[in-house]
Amino acid sequence: xxxxxxxxxxxxxxxxxxxxxxxxxxxxxxxxxxxxxxxxxxxxxxxxxxxxxxxxxxxxxxxxxxxxxxxxxxxxxxxxxxxxxxxxxxxxxxxxxxxxxxxxxxxxxxxxxxxxxxxxxxxxxxxxxxxxxxxxxxxxxxxxxxxxxxxxxxxxxxxxxxxxxxxxxxxxxxxxxxxxxxxxxxxxxxxxxxxxxxxxxxxxxxxxxxxxxxxxxxxxxxxxxxxxxxxxxxxxxxxxxxxxxxxxxxxxxxxxxxxxxxxxxxxxxxxxxxxxxxxxxxxxxxxxxxxxxxxxxxxxxxxxxxxxxxxxxxxxxxxxxxxxxxxxxxxxxx
Numbered sequence: 001x002x003x004x005x006x007x008x009x010x011x012x013x014x015x016x017x018x019x020x021x022x023x024x025x026x027x028x029x030x031x032x033x034x035x036x037x038x039x040x041x042x043x044x045x046x047x048x049x050x051x052x053x054x055x056x057x058x059x060x061x062x063x064x065x066x067x068x069x070x071x072x073x074x075x076x077x078x079x080x081x082x083x084x085x086x087x088x089x090x091x092x093x094x095x096x097x098x099x100x101x102x103x104x105x106x107x108x109x110x111x112x113x114x115x116x117x118x119x120x121x122x123x124x125x126x127x128x129x130x131x132x133x134x135x136x137x138x139x140x141x142x143x144x145x146x147x148x149x150x151x152x153x154x155x156x157x158x159x160x161x162x163x164x165x166x167x168x169x170x171x172x173x174x175x176x177x178x179x180x181x182x183x184x185x186x187x188x189x190x191x192x193x194x195x196x197x198x199x200x201x202x203x204x205x206x207x208x209x210x211x212x213x214x215x216x217x218x219x220x221x222x223x224x225x226x227x228x229x230x231x232x233x234x235x236x237x238x239x240x241x242x243x244x245x246x247x248x249x250x251x252x253x254x255x256x257x258x259x260x261x262x263x264x265x266x267x268x269x270x271x272x273x274x275x276x277x278x279x280x281x282x283x284x285x286x287x288x289x290x291x292x293x294x295x296x297x298x299x300x301x302x303x304x305x306x307x308x309x310x311x312x313x314x315x316x317x318x319x320x321x322x323x324x325x326x327x328x329x330x331x332x333x334x
Contacts, residue, residue, distance in 0.1 A: 019043070019046060027042055031066060038072065041075070056075055057075070065313050066253075068249065069251070071187075179247075179248040181227055181248070182234035182248050184246055186248060186249075190249065193245050194257060194303075202259050203260050203303075205261065205263055205300060205301065206255065206300070206312045207255065207258070207270050207298050207300045208299050208313065209254040209320075210252060210296060210320055211229065211295075213328075214251075221291065225291070229294050230248075230252065232280070232282070234248060236273055236276050236277045239276075240269060241269055244256055244259060244261075255313075263301075263333060266302075266333075267331060274331055277296060280294070281293060282294055297324050297328045297332075298330075299316040299317060299318065299331075300332070300333040315334075319332040319334070
């Protein structure tokens with residue numbers, strides 16, 4: 001019995017080790033930090049490879065695209081910041097619902113007043129045909145005017161409230177497509193831009209950029225310094241690639257959509273951005289201690305007519321890996 005129990009334990013340990021290795025490989029592949037949320041998400045995918053979540057992940061990562069923290073939120077994994085975003089969204093939904101209900105109540109009220117208005121008009125017409133009741137006609141006219149003014153005031157207030165709500169909804173729509181740290185468009189906005197420009201037949205080149213050894217910056221100097229580095233990289237890419245679509249794809253990864261230029265022109269532009277970043281020397285704001293050089297590597301590919309984002313991104317991403325394997329701080333293209 002002891003031997004059988006020992007065998008079962010070893011088998012269980014092996015199984016646990018295999019799961020851990022698979023989870024670790026999943027997190028490494030998608031460059032996700034090993035925090036509990038990401039680990040739990042990866043664990044569910046690994047342990048249920050035929051489930052709906054695993055199938056959704058397979059669809060989203062087709063063509064070599066990596067998952068981002070936002071994708072995990074979309075698929076139900078959640079992040080520490082999600083409750084606040086959800087609360088804001090829920091608040092706008094609630095306001096919209098209240099606005100709709102308010103308009104419904106107003107329409108009912110105006111409909112009831114319209115019926116009263118008709119009855120008053122009929123009474124006024126009867127009095128005028130009879131040639132009597134001048135005072136009654138004046139009274140009914142004053143009542144009708146008051147009701148019209150009241151309805152106009154309520155409609156004006158409701159219209160003003162609707163305009164304010166529409167502005168809030170537009171702002172929320174913009175926030176949903178913008179990275180809060182860098183101010184750049186986010187992955188969702190990038191995917192929409194690619195789809196829109198591709199559908200128009202625009203000549204496109206796609207670059208995938210990744211900050212070199214960024215984890216070391218976070219580990220050595222802290223996440224606040226890492227955030228400042230990401231902001232600086234975002235500013236440098238935006239300035240060098242002015243007129244093109246620069247977005248933060250997730251983590252330390254950025255993407256650039258070059259429009260109406262050939263691959264050689266896009267390469268020169270991206271190389272200029274890389275040199276600008278490489279030449280800058282960072283210092284810690286608090287102590288003025290040198291942080292040293294921060295660089296990025298990139299892969300660049302042109303999109304073929306009618307090609308999907310996954311296919312173009314996959315080729316650029318492979319070139320990015322080649323740049324990393326060749327020593328980093330370089331741009332690779334076909």
